[in-house]
Amino acid sequence: xxxxxxxxxxxxxxxxxxxxxxxxxxxxxxxxxxxxxxxxxxxxxxxxxxxxxxxxxxxxxxxxxxxxxxxxxxxxxxxxxxxxxxxxxxxxxxxxxxxxxxxxxxxxxxxxxxxxxxxxxxxxxxxxxxxxxxxxxxxxxxxxxxxxxxxxxxxxxxxxxxxxxxxxxxxxxxxxxxxxxxxxxxxxxxxxxxxxxxxxxxxxxxxxxxxxxxxxxxxxxxxxxxxxxxxxxxxxxxxxxxxxxxxxxxxxxxxxxxxxxxxxxxxxxxxxxxxxxxxxxxxxxxxx
Amino acid sequence: xxxxxxxxxxxxxxxxxxxxxxxxxxxxxxxxxxxxxxxxxxxxxxxxxxxxxxxxxxxxxxxxxxxxxxxxxxxxxxxxxxxxxxxxxxxxxxxxxxxxxxxxxxxxxxxxxxxxxxxxxxxxxxxxxxxxxxxxxxxxxxxxxxxxxxxxxxxxxxxxxxxxxxxxxxxxxxxxxxxxxxxxxxxxxxxxxxxxxxxxxxxxxxxxxxxxxxxxxxxxxxxxxxxxxxxxxxxxxxxxxxxxxxxxxxxxxxxxxxxxxxxxxxxxxxxxxxxxxxxxxxxxxxxxxxxxxxxxxxxxxxxxxxxxxxxxxxxxxxxxxxxxxxxxxxxxxxxxxxxxxxxxx
Numbered sequence: 280x281x282x283x284x285x286x287x288x289x290x291x292x293x294x295x296x297x298x299x300x301x302x303x304x305x306x307x308x309x310x311x312x313x314x315x316x317x318x319x320x321x322x323x324x325x326x327x328x329x330x331x332x333x334x335x336x337x338x339x340x341x342x343x344x345x346x347x348x349x350x351x352x353x354x355x356x357x358x359x360x361x362x363x364x365x366x367x368x369x370x371x372x373x374x375x376x377x378x379x380x381x382x383x384x385x386x387x388x389x390x391x392x393x394x395x396x397x398x399x400x401x402x403x404x405x406x407x408x409x410x411x412x413x414x415x416x417x418x419x420x421x422x423x424x425x426x427x428x429x430x431x432x433x434x435x436x437x438x439x440x441x442x443x444x445x446x447x448x449x450x451x452x453x454x455x456x457x458x459x460x461x462x463x464x465x466x467x468x469x470x471x472x473x474x475x476x477x478x479x480x481x482x483x484x485x486x487x488x489x490x491x492x493x494x495x496x497x498x499x500x501x502x503x504x505x506x507x508x509x510x511x512x513x514x515x516x517x518x519x520x521x522x523x524x525x526x527x528x529x530x531x532x533x534x535x536x537x538x539x540x541x542x543x544x545x546x547x548x549x550x551x552x553x554x555x556x557x558x559x560x561x562x563x564x565x566x567x
Numbered sequence: 568x569x570x571x572x573x574x575x576x577x578x579x580x581x582x583x584x585x586x587x588x589x590x591x592x593x594x595x596x597x598x599x600x601x602x603x604x605x606x607x608x609x610x611x612x613x614x615x616x617x618x619x620x621x622x623x624x625x626x627x628x629x630x631x632x633x634x635x636x637x638x639x640x641x642x643x644x645x646x647x648x649x650x651x652x653x654x655x656x657x658x659x660x661x662x663x664x665x666x667x668x669x670x671x672x673x674x675x676x677x678x679x680x681x682x683x684x685x686x687x688x689x690x691x692x693x694x695x696x697x698x699x700x701x702x703x704x705x706x707x708x709x710x711x712x713x714x715x716x717x718x719x720x721x722x723x724x725x726x727x728x729x730x731x732x733x734x735x736x737x738x739x740x741x742x743x744x745x746x747x748x749x750x751x752x753x754x755x756x757x758x759x760x761x762x763x764x765x766x767x768x769x770x771x772x773x774x775x776x777x778x779x780x781x782x783x784x785x786x787x788x789x790x791x792x793x794x795x796x797x798x799x800x801x802x803x804x805x806x807x808x809x810x811x812x813x814x815x816x817x818x819x820x821x822x823x824x825x826x827x828x829x830x831x832x833x834x835x836x837x838x839x840x841x842x843x844x845x846x847x848x849x850x851x852x853x854x855x856x857x858x859x860x861x862x863x864x865x866x867x868x869x870x871x872x873x874x875x876x877x878x879x880x881x882x883x884x885x886x887x888x889x890x891x892x893x894x895x896x897x898x899x900x901x902x903x904x905x906x907x908x909x910x911x912x
Contacts, residue, residue: 360808384811391809397660397801398856408799409572412811416792417858420570464810 305500306334306468311356311366327352329366330526333520336467336498339490341511341532344521345545350504353521355472357502358389370468384412390454390462390471399446402456406431409463431462435489451482458486462493469493471503475510478526481509489515512536512559520544532559575870576860587642590871594638594878597725600629601887609697611681636770641877641891644767644836645846647828647868649789652824652843653850657797658818659727665844669715669734671883672707673741675833678707697772701834708830712804712823725818764892765839767877775835781830787866788823793817794858801856810872839892839898842869843877848906 300450310331314323325350334340342350355361357368359375370386378386379387388409409431410424420428432438435455440448445456461469471490475483488509494501505511511518512532520535522529522544529536536559538551549562569575578785579668595611596602607630651666659668666672682703686696716738719730771779796817799807803816846869847861854860876894883889 358809360805380808380813381811384809387809389803389809397657397662398851402802404855404857408802410809411795411799414795416795420573425570488671 280530294322297500301388301420302486303335304333305336305371306502307359307369307490308332308357308472309366309369311353311363313352313361313364315352316454316534325349325352325524327356327524328526330519330521332517332526332529333364334500334502334517336500337494338516339494339503339514339516340517340519342502342504342519342521343506343508347523348521350521353388353458353519354502354504355493357468358387358470359383364567373470381412384464386466387468387470388464388466390457390474391483392472394475396445399444401441401442402437402443402445402448402459403428404434406459406463409460412464426465427458428463432456433460434493435459449504451485452480454486455483466499467501470512471501473504473506475505475507477510483510490514505561508536508541508561512561516518530557533557536561569861571857571859576863577719579860580765580863580867580910583871584866587867587871587874588873591638591642594874595630595634597878597882598634599881601743602630620627623857627640631650633718633770635781636773636776637767637877638874639776640779641767641781641873644832644839645842645869645871645873646787646866647832647869648839648843648873649723649846649850649865650790650862651825652826652869653847653865654790654797654821654828656847657800658821659731659801659824660713661727661731662848663844664731665841666825666832667738667840667843668731670711670737670741671715671824671826671829672833673745673829674711674714675708676743677705677741677748678710678840679704679834680752681707684748684752692771694774698775701771701775703808704834705830708826708833711741712826712830716822725815725822741875762837764890765837766890766892767836767873767880768888768890771835776816779835782827786827786831787862789824790821791859791862793820794862797858822836823871837890837892839873839876839895841895841903842872845902845906846872847901849902852906860884 308331310329311327312329313327315325316323325347327381332340342353344350352361356363359368359378362376366483370378375383375387405539406428407420407424409561410428413424414420425426429438429441433439435458436450437455437459439451440456443452445453448456458471460476469490474486478486490501490503492512493499502512503511515532517530517537518528518532519526520540528540534554536551538549541549541561548560551562552560552562554560592604592607595607596604601883610630616634622840627687654665655664655666655668656662661668679700680703684698685703686699689696689699691699715730715733716725718733718737719725721729796807798810799810800814800817807817808814829843848866850861850868872895873891876898877891879889880889880894883894884912
């Protein structure tokens with residue numbers, strides 16, 4: 280993968296964050312809970328029970344669980360898009376819901392499941408949108424903004440897509456451009472909601488490799504919601520396992536990937552092996 | 568990667584402004600009474616220098632007192648409708664949205680008609696009486712804005728789908744009221760075409776021009792402060808929020824400002840169709856979908872479109888006239904079909 284020579288300069292931490300060492304806590308999720316009801320007068324139809332975990336700079340956290348277990352809700356709570364019923368989410372010691380929109384967008388970037396553009400734009404225009412939190416309402420992009428956007432595209436190996444229209448590129452290419460826009464935000468915390476959805480296995484591995492490299496190079500904390508047990512087991516430093524709105528286990532993949540636990544959560548016959556690397560591998564047993 | 572710069576923006580606006588100037592000169596020249604370019608230039612300079620007494624002839628009076636105010640009105644109305652249309656399309660995330668989609672024009676028309684009917688019963692000074700109809704229209708538009716905004720909420724939050732439905736139903740309701748009033752009170756009212764097709768032939772009082780121009784620059788300026796935010800809204804409200812946009816504030820600001828622009832335009836010209844729908848699309852095809860360019864170019868493009876349409880409306884069946892809305896619909900409907908085929912091809 281081609282990385283530009285000055286790409287390390289493209290994602291500097293915000294002032295005040297430079298003193299952070301890898302032993303410090305970047306993200307602290309403290310006993311957050313949430314309830315959703317289509318009608319406020321009625322009891323919630325979905326609840327996320329108290330969930331806690333912490334992550335350091337450069338760590339990848341995977342949030343796993345079956346459909347409708349609260350993974351995306353947890354991600355929205357971490358991003359500040361939802362306000363928890365109780366508990367709090369701290370980013371570098373500051374509660375995320377207390378941050379104004381622009382300041383929050385300078386620190387937290389979210390890669391969501393794809394939403395179509397109303398009117399198409401070129402990939403570079405899309406990536407430059409990541410500089411929005413740093414601009415005043417009536418300011419134009421600076422040379423620095425353009426350099427950062429260009430390097431963000433290079434980081435995800437998508438420089439060649441720069442002049443392509445967003446509605447004329449493949450799903451995998453679009454995913455990379457969306458990730459580049461998130462990188463252009465220079466976030467301390469990168470959140471991804473099922474980024475491997477609709478990607479083939481090669482593109483999935485490529486994406487996770489990119490995330491691991493970005494996390495290491497820029498000390499960026501990454502939280503990723505996924506259904507891919509093996510990719511999460513291979514690339515995540517921590518796994519948060521949810522079932523029906525309840526956090527069952529938090530820890531390194533090898534400690535969370537226990538056959539009985541996974542079988543109970545996913546309602547399937549599974550086999551779990553620990554590879555030489557110490558990473559777990561899950562396979563479905565036939566006839567289950 | 569060629570990011571937008573102030574120079575590039577000014578160049579684009581400058582080119583369109585030059586086209587608008589040429590269109591205005593041609594529009595001044597054309598009409599039932601022919602005017603030479605030389606005579607036109609001489610009369611305009613006389614007016615600019617404040618020497619109205621030096622106007623060359625009655626033809627000069629026709630140009631300065633009749634055609635010029637009408638063209639200026641067309642410029643303001645066209646620009647207002649196009650900026651409002653651009654704002655509504657981004658806000659509602661709907662490429663088919665136009666300034667009238669939320670029923671503002673219907674509310675304005677009902678307000679104006681009620682003002683016309685009530686006017687003779689109110690003992691108002693002539694200077695105030697001439698403002699009654701546009702003020703009625705504006706109040707009707709404001710009332711509609713508030714009503715649709717309240718109807719468009721779900722669980723205390725504005726919901727685009729609900730807002731759109733509330734607007735369409737309100738527009739339909741007001742159309743029925745207009746037809747009812749036109750049928751029962753026809754002797755007191757302007758022609759049906761004024762409210763249903765739009766018309767620039769009845770110039771408002773001069774004092775209203777200042778309000779129109781001030782209202783246009785104020786509301787358009789406010790919308791322009793959200794131009795970067797509107798770019799991000801094209802990806803969806805959640806995406807925009809994660810990129811630092813205060814979506815609730817932007818929605819409110821654009822909704823009110825675009826509605827005010829529509830109310831102002833309808834109060835002096837009725838409902839001129841297709842301008843607010845198509846001009847933003849044409850400008851988007853030429854200059855891209857960046858609202859920092861789109862809003863000002865759509866404003867000038869809308870002005871050009873309405874001045875051309877109104878000039879054609881004046882001359883194609885001269886000495887009779889068509890309502891300008893008939894011309895915009897004649898040209899707009901085929902253009903709309905062309906754009907539809909082009910974008911779906």
